[in-house]
Structure formats: structure tokens, C-alpha cells
Amino acid sequence: MKRYILQRFLAIVPILIGISFFAFFLINIGPSDPAEVALRVNETVATPEAIATMRRELGLDKPFFIRYGTWLLNSLQGDFGNSYITKQPVLNEMSKAFPATLALASLSLLITMGVSIFFGVWCAVHEGSVGDKIVRGFIFIGTAMPSFWVGLLLMWLFAVKFDLFPTSGMDGFHSIILPVVTLSLTYISTYIRLIRNTMIQNRQENYVLYTKVRGLKEKTITRHIFKNSLQASLTALGMSIPKLIAGTVIVENIFAWPGIGRLCVTAIFNRDFPIIEAYIVMMAVLFVVCNLIMDIVCALLDPRIRQGE
Amino acid sequence: MNFWKRLKSDRLAVLCMILLLGVVLLGIFAPLIAPHDPLEPNIKFKFADNSLEYPLGTDQLGRCVLSRLLYGIKTTVVLSLLTMGATLFIGTFLGIIAGFSRGKVDEAIMRLCDVLLSFPSEVMILAIVGMLGPGLTNVVIANIAAKWAWYTRMIRSLVMEYRDKNYIRFAKVAGCSSSHIMRKHLLPGVLGDVIVLATLDTGWVILTISSLSFLGLGVQAPTPEWGMMLSEAKNIMTTHPAQMLPPGIAIMVVVAAFNFLGDSIRDALDPKGDQTKAVVK
Amino acid sequence: MSLLNIRNLTVCDRRTDEILIKDIHFEIDSNTCLGIVGESGSGKSVTCKAILGLANPWLEVTGQVLFEGSNLLNAEQETLRQIRGKRICMILQDAMTAFDPLYTIGYQMVETLCENGQYNKTDAKIIAIETLQKMYIHEPRLVLKKYAHQLSGGMLQRCMIALAMALKPDILIADEPTTALDAINQREVIEEFQRLRQITGMAMIFISHDLGVVQHLAEKILVMKDGEQVEYGPIEQVFEKPQHVYTRYLLDTRKALTKSFHEAMKVRRSKEC
Numbered sequence: 001m002k003r004y005i006l007q008r009f010l011a012i013v014p015i016l017i018g019i020s021f022f023a024f025f026l027i028n029i030g031p032s033d034p035a036e037v038a039l040r041v042n043e044t045v046a047t048p049e050a051i052a053t054m055r056r057e058l059g060l061d062k063p064f065f066i067r068y069g070t071w072l073l074n075s076l077q078g079d080f081g082n083s084y085i086t087k088q089p090v091l092n093e094m095s096k097a098f099p100a101t102l103a104l105a106s107l108s109l110l111i112t113m114g115v116s117i118f119f120g121v122w123c124a125v126h127e128g129s130v131g132d133k134i135v136r137g138f139i140f141i142g143t144a145m146p147s148f149w150v151g152l153l154l155m156w157l158f159a160v161k162f163d164l165f166p167t168s169g170m171d172g173f174h175s176i177i178l179p180v181v182t183l184s185l186t187y188i189s190t191y192i193r194l195i196r197n198t199m200i201q202n203r204q205e206n207y208v209l210y211t212k213v214r215g216l217k218e219k220t221i222t223r224h225i226f227k228n229s230l231q232a233s234l235t236a237l238g239m240s241i242p243k244l245i246a247g248t249v250i251v252e253n254i255f256a257w258p259g260i261g262r263l264c265v266t267a268i269f270n271r272d273f274p275i276i277e278a279y280i281v282m283m284a285v286l287f288v289v290c291n292l293i294m295d296i297v298c299a300l301l302d303p304r305i306r307q308g309e
Numbered sequence: 310m311n312f313w314k315r316l317k318s319d320r321l322a323v324l325c326m327i328l329l330l331g332v333v334l335l336g337i338f339a340p341l342i343a344p345h346d347p348l349e350p351n352i353k354f355k356f357a358d359n360s361l362e363y364p365l366g367t368d369q370l371g372r373c374v375l376s377r378l379l380y381g382i383k384t385t386v387v388l389s390l391l392t393m394g395a396t397l398f399i400g401t402f403l404g405i406i407a408g409f410s411r412g413k414v415d416e417a418i419m420r421l422c423d424v425l426l427s428f429p430s431e432v433m434i435l436a437i438v439g440m441l442g443p444g445l446t447n448v449v450i451a452n453i454a455a456k457w458a459w460y461t462r463m464i465r466s467l468v469m470e471y472r473d474k475n476y477i478r479f480a481k482v483a484g485c486s487s488s489h490i491m492r493k494h495l496l497p498g499v500l501g502d503v504i505v506l507a508t509l510d511t512g513w514v515i516l517t518i519s520s521l522s523f524l525g526l527g528v529q530a531p532t533p534e535w536g537m538m539l540s541e542a543k544n545i546m547t548t549h550p551a552q553m554l555p556p557g558i559a560i561m562v563v564v565a566a567f568n569f570l571g572d573s574i575r576d577a578l579d580p581k582g583d584q585t586k587a588v589v590k
Numbered sequence: 591m592s593l594l595n596i597r598n599l600t601v602c603d604r605r606t607d608e609i610l611i612k613d614i615h616f617e618i619d620s621n622t623c624l625g626i627v628g629e630s631g632s633g634k635s636v637t638c639k640a641i642l643g644l645a646n647p648w649l650e651v652t653g654q655v656l657f658e659g660s661n662l663l664n665a666e667q668e669t670l671r672q673i674r675g676k677r678i679c680m681i682l683q684d685a686m687t688a689f690d691p692l693y694t695i696g697y698q699m700v701e702t703l704c705e706n707g708q709y710n711k712t713d714a715k716i717i718a719i720e721t722l723q724k725m726y727i728h729e730p731r732l733v734l735k736k737y738a739h740q741l742s743g744g745m746l747q748r749c750m751i752a753l754a755m756a757l758k759p760d761i762l763i764a765d766e767p768t769t770a771l772d773a774i775n776q777r778e779v780i781e782e783f784q785r786l787r788q789i790t791g792m793a794m795i796f797i798s799h800d801l802g803v804v805q806h807l808a809e810k811i812l813v814m815k816d817g818e819q820v821e822y823g824p825i826e827q828v829f830e831k832p833q834h835v836y837t838r839y840l841l842d843t844r845k846a847l848t849k850s851f852h853e854a855m856k857v858r859r860s861k862e863c
Binding site for chain 2: 022026265267
């Protein structure tokens with residue numbers, strides 16, 4: 001078991017390095033010259049001398065790999081440079097915005113999981129019933145509806161028409177409701193389908209036949225199927241955490257929620273490369289680490305792996 | 310040939326195909342069909358009601374909504390299809406090379422795919438748009454970059470599976486060249502699964518392009534595009550909420566059609582419903 | 591009146607109109623054993639699943655399955671559930687996948703006993719241990735704590751038999767219990783069944799594709815081919831004077847192998863005496 005964990009840890013190191021390199025590479029081969037952008041943003045005239053000075057200032061005149069090495073070392077210490085716009089350390093900007101995103105994503109996670117599991121199990125147990133068909137119809141439409149449209153419709157209905165919630169900003173519990181609902185709805189369809197299909201598939205397994213042969217109650221049989229299905233979909237369910245965090249980009253934009261998604265989009269408009277860079281690296285690392293944690297959790301929960309060879 | 314029979318007998322699938330074909334044709338012939346110029350502002354007639362002249366009314370600048378929808382098809386739907394086509398082409402090309410050559414070339418391509426695949430697609434798209442800047446071309450490039458690795462991986466594994474099957478060995482023994490084998494034997498087998506995935510992904514690409522346009526990172530005004538139209542509708546939500554409906558419904562219908570078609574193709578390919586993998590992207 | 595009476599049992603696939611088994615009929619009395627023999631695909635498993643009402647949902651089952659006079663095919667789900675396990679118990683072919691891989695063997699045995707009888711968890715555990723001991727399983731307490739993947743196929747098969755024994759059903763259906771096992775385990779499992787019959791006196795339906803195995807356990811034999819019943823009668827009669835060409839074919843091809851099997855069983859029996 002311990003060996004498995006160690007193996008997995010070692011495996012992600014090259015991937016993390018690859019990601020950091022890739023992110024750095026992406027940002028630095030872009031067509032715009034960061035020096036020029038930095039000057040323009042500060043409304044300085046971009047004369048060749050000014051650009052050259054700025055390049056030296058930003059350390060852009062050094063060879064590629066040295067720049068990568070410096071950047072990597074600094075990043076590992078949390079120094080992602082300063083924002084071109086605000087001149088504040090990127091880390092500060094991100095830390096200010098992150099709690100908002102975290103709150104949004106966590107609440108959405110709870111709701112998404114709760115609703116998905118409830119309906120997923122119910123539909124699997126009542127496969128083919130009218131209720132099942134209705135839910136499947138909802139899922140079908142849900143996966144086709146753009147999330148931003150859902151957000152807009154909800155906003156109009158509840159904030160404008162019925163004036164129940166604020167349309168934007170973050171103040172008080174009231175304001176988180178619409179963003180959370182929008183974000184959750186986007187993913188609920190996917191996960192209901194996942195759980196439902198996994199459970200229906202599991203029903204064909206031999207051990208389910210044996211539970212029926214043994215004369216166990218319907219509830220008990222469902223419990224067996226559910227536990228196995230949860231096990232099978234655990235990785236996918238676990239990945240919902242980083243997905244939700246990445247998915248906040250649209251929702252934060254619609255509801256003017258001051259999270260990192262909004263920060264990133266604004267940065268893209270302003271060509272504020274340090275922030276974009278930091279966001280990409282952070283999200284990619286989050287995904288990889290989450291994947292790793294889910295693999296380990298899966299292994300711990302599955303007696304077949306836990307007991308070892 | 311069984312596959313076509315099964316697909317044709319699925320009436321809803323046929324309906325989707327006709328619908329999508331119709332939409333694409335409408336988009337291509339938009340200049341001939343649309344009642345008005347989608348870009349021409351006509352402030353006098355802004356927010357006009359539905360009428361014979363303006364079937365879906367006009368927007369805040371007096372532009373005909375229906376015309377904008379029709380012209381938007383090219384930007385949203387047709388462009389997505391082309392994006393998908395390019396992704397498929399690159400993915401298939403690299404996948405077959407990797408699967409057939411083994412050795413160092415295969416190794417290199419696979420490592421690259423590994424790194425790209427551990428990048429979540431949403432983040433990759435933001436990264437590329439972030440690096441290249443806002444704009445429709447960059448959005449398209451971002452979509453292709455985000456998806457090609459998956460197709461390469463998939464096609465490579467399919468190629469390796471079929472490669473080892475007996476009929477390929479027979480063909481080799483009979484003296485057929487490698488490229489002939491690829492064309493005549495491997496591609497038809499591999500094509501099925503790829504088509505399913507590509508159809509489902511097209512819906513995803515449409516959603517992505519319209520999302521980015523909604524955020525302002527895709528098309529620039531005044532180009533008609535469904536996501537962009539929703540973004541404009543947002544600004545006048547309090548006074549004219551109905552403007553949100555046409556583009557949203559359009560996106561929903563087209564994406565739903567692609568999703569349904571993809572599922573139907575999958576069922577037609579394997580009627581036993583062998584969903585061994587629950588795909589969550 | 592016999593314990594179980596099957597008449598005109600027919601199973602048809604609604605989707606393809608294919609008939610899986612046609613007009614099967616046989617009877618079981620208590621303390622007798624019926625052997626059902628046939629190749630793979632002859633419909634043996636389908637027959638047993640149909641008896642218990644566990645045929646796949648897209649199959650249509652017609653005919654009569656008379657258990658103590660009432661037709662199980664018309665019974666309510668809840669009635670069927672109560673009969674399964676308590677009155678009619680089945681042992682599956684593939685022991686390795688029969689148990690839920692995420693729960694211990696002990697948990698699953700205890701839950702079966704609790705839901706079928708009036709036992710509480712502690713009593714159920716004691717009964718489970720006792721029956722495992724009767725199956726000559728050493729250290730039953732340890733076995734209860736294990737998961738399915740940690741035990742061999744033969745051991746799991748014996749756990750299933752032990753569970754069946756603990757439930758004390760009227761009829762035990764054993765679906766090819768020896769097919770997935772190697773030769774040594776096969777012999778052990780067959781001996782368990784012989785012992786089971788001696789101890790409990792329950793009726794048995796023993797399914798196999800192996801004539802030699804059936805010969806040691808059954809009094810009556812039913813031969814199936816392609817979903818149809820080609821031979822049915824007392825075992826000595828069928829073996830002496832087989833009516834159907836297929837039965838004759840089975841007997842001839844089996845004779846040589848059966849001979850050596852007999853020798854092995856004779857040696858074993860003489861060792862025990």
C-alpha cells in the first residue's frame with residue numbers, strides 16, 4: 001500500500017515539471033512582447049529605448065532556460081512576480097480573490113453531490129419509471145444549456161423579477177445563492193448521469209445476482225450496488241472539486257463575484273501575464289494533485305488494493 | 310452496413326441529422342435568406358416587436374434579431390464543426406503515426422499527450438487565449454489545442470489494437486503496403502468510435518466558443534455570434550429580458566441535437582449498450 | 591405431492607423472439623437429487639434462474655413452477671424474495687465474483703442469515719462459524735474477516751455451501767459448482783455435497799456439464815440440449831438404456847474419463863472407511 005502511494009507521488013513529479021515548463025513556454029512564446037505590454041498598460045510611450053529598459057527590468061533579456069529556472073525557483077517560494085497593472089505581488093492578488101472562489105466552489109460541491117447522489121440512486125432504483133424519464137430529460141437539456149444562459153435566466157427570474165437576491169457582488173449569504181445554484185446546475189446533470197449509469201451497469205454483476213438469490217431485501221441490495229458504484233465513480237466525483245473551481249470563471253463573471261476566475265479574465269483583457277501565468281499553474285497543479293489524492297483515496301477504500309498483493 | 314440501418318431506424322436521430330444539416334445550410338446561405346443586414350443599426354426601430362418584417366424583433370441597436378441569429382450560425386456552428394474537423398485531422402494523423410511506428414516517435418508523442426492531458430481543458434483554453442489575446446482565431450486555436458491530445462491517444466490505442474488483429478497480418482503477408490493497410494483496413498474500424506466522440510465534442514466546442522464570446526474573449530462586436538448576443542442581452546436584462554431567449558434557445562437546441570446524435574451513433578454502433586466507460590470530461 | 595413441480599417451462603427473449611428453453615418439465619421430492627446435464631448454452635442456468643424468478647427482465651417466462659402447490663411465476667415479488675434463500679437456495683457457478691468485493695465474507699453471511707431468519711447479528715455469526723466448521727474449514731473466524739479476493743475459488747465455493755446449509759432450505763440448487771475449480775477442489779466440493787445430503791436431507795438440483803460428477807450425487811437425471819429436454823428419468827435407467835442419441839453420445843464420450851474418476855473416488859472412500 002505504502003509503495004503504491006510512493007509510486008504515485010513519484011509519477012506526478014515529471015508531470016508537474018512538464019506543466020510548469022509548458023505554462024512558462026506558453027506565456028513566453030506569445031506574439032506580444034511583455035515589455036511592450038507593460039509599458040502600454042502604464043500609458044508610457046513605447047520607444048525602443050523604453051522597451052529595452054523595461055526588458056532588462058523584467059529580466060526578459062536573459063536566455064530562455066535561465067528565465068525558466070529563475071521563474072520556477074521563485075514560484076516554488078510563492079513569488080510569481082508582480083501584476084503589470086496593479087504592481088502588487090501576484091500572490092497577494094490571488095490570495096485576496098481565492099477565498100471567494102473557494103466559498104463558491106465548496107458550497108456548490110455540497111449541493112451538487114447531494115442532489116446528484118439522491119437523484120442518481122433514485123433513478124437507478126426506479127429505472128424506466130416516469131420520474132426516471134423526467135430526470136433524464138432534465139439531464140439531457142441540462143447538458144445542452146450553456147451555463148451562462150442558465151445564470152442569466154436565474155438572475156432575471158430571481159433577482160430582477162422577484163427581487164429576491166442581489167444580481168451581483170459579494171455581501172452576505174444572500175448574494176452567494178444564485179451563483180451557487182448556477183454553478184451547481186451545470187454539473188448536476190453530469191453527475192446524476194454518472195451515478196445512475198454506474199449503478200445500472202453494476203446491476204448486471206454476478207454479486208448482485210447472488211444478493212437476490214440470498215433473498216436480501218431491496219434496500220440492502222441497493223446499498224451493495226450503491227457502494228460499488230460510488231467506488232467506481234470516486235475518481236470522477238473527486239475531480240469535481242478542481243472542475244468546480246475552474247468552472248467558476250463564467251459564474252463569477254456574470255454575478256461580478258470577486259474570485260480568481262474573474263481575476264483571470266480581467267487579466268486576459270489587460271494582458272497581465274504574471275497573473276495569467278500564476279492562474280494557469282495553480283489550476284493545473286490543483287488538478288494533478290486532486291487526481292493523485294483521489295487515486296490514493298480510491299486505493300484506501302478498495303480492500304483489494306488496501307490489502308496489498 | 311448494419312450500422313446505417315440501425316441509425317436510420319432511430320427516427321429521432323434522423324430528425325437531429327436533418328435539423329443540423331438544415332441549420333448548417335441556413336448558416337451558409339444566410340446572406341440569401343436573412344431578411345436584413347445583421348450589422349446595420351437602425352436606432353429608430355430598436356426593440357421592435359415581432360412582426361412580419363422583423364420576425365424575432367430587433368435588438369438594442371435596431372438590428373434584426375433573426376438575421377443576426379442566421380449569420381451567427383456561421384460563427385457559432387460552422388466554425389465549431391471546422392474546429393472539430395481540424396482537431397480530428399491532427400489527432401488522427403498523429404495517433405496513427407504513433408500507433409504504427411512504436412519506438413521513439415511513439416514515445417515522444419505520448420509524453421507530449423500526457424502533459425497536455427493533465428492540463429484541464431478549461432484551463433488550457435484560458436491559457437492559450439490568455440497568451441495569444443482575445444479574438445476568434447485564438448479561441449479556435451485554443452479549442453484545437455485543448456482536444457487534440459485526447460484523440461491522438463485514443464486513435465493510437467485503437468490502432469495498436471487493430472494492428473494485432475489477424476486480418477491485418479494476413480494483409481501484410483499478402484504483400485500490401487503499410488499505407489494501403491492503414492487506408493483500407495485500419496481507418497474504417499477506428500472511425501466508429503472517433504465519430505461518436507467527435508459528435509459529442511462538437512457540442513462542447515459550441516458551448517466553449519459561445520462562452521468565451523460571452524465573456525468578450527472570442528468574437529468582437531459587432532460580429533453576430535450567439536454567445537455575444539447573450540452578452541449584449543445581459544446589459545438590457547432589466548428592461549428587455551426577452552432578448553435573452555433567441556440566442557440561448559438556439560445554442561441549446563443545436564448542442565442538444567449534437568449530443569443526441571452522438572448517443573444515437575454510439576447505440577447504433579453497439580446495440581448491446583456496452584457502456585463500459587462512463588465518460589466524464 | 592412433490593415439493594417442486596415444473597411444467598411446460600418456456601423462456602423466450604422478447605427482443606429477438608428467440609426461444610431459450612422450451613417445455614421443460616420435471617419433479618423434485620424432498621431428500622432426492624436431480625442432476626441437470628448439458629453443454630454450455632443448453633439452457634441449464636436459464637432454467638434455474640427462471641424457477642427463482644431471476645430471469646433477465648427482457649425474457650418472458652411461461653409455464654408452471656409449482657412450489658408446494660402454488661405457481662411461483664405468478665407470485666408477488668415479496669413472496670418470491672421470502673422463498674429465495676429460506677426455502678429455495680442457489681449456489682452460483684462463479685464463486686469468485688459472487689460475493690461483493692467491498693464487504694467481508696463474514697458480513698455477507700451474517701446479513702443473509704439475519705434477513706432470512708429471526709437471528710440477531712451475534713447469533714448469526716455463531717451459526718456462520720459453526721457451519722464453516724462443518725465444511726471442514728479451519729479457522730472459520732479468520733475466514734469471516736477476509737474479503738473475496740483473498741480466498742481461493744474452492745474456499746469461496748465452500749463458504750457458499752456453508753451459507754446454504756445454515757439457511758436450511760427445502761431445495762438447494764447448485765449451478766455448476768465445480769466448473770470453475772481445479773481437479774483437487776472439485777473433488778472436495780463434491781464430497782461436501784454428499785455430506786450435505788446425508789446431514790440435512792434437503793432436495794437438490796445439481797447442474798453440471800460433467801456426467802461423471804452427476805452420477806455420484808443424483809438419483810434422477812435431466813439431459814438438456816439447445817434449450818430442449820432430451821432425456822429425463824432415474825439415473826440407472828438413463829445410463830443403461832439412453833433413449834436419445836445425444837445422451838448416448840454424452841455417455842460414450844464420458845465413459846473413459848468417468849472410469850478414472852471412479853477409481854479416484856473409490857480410493858478416497860476406502861481411505862475413509
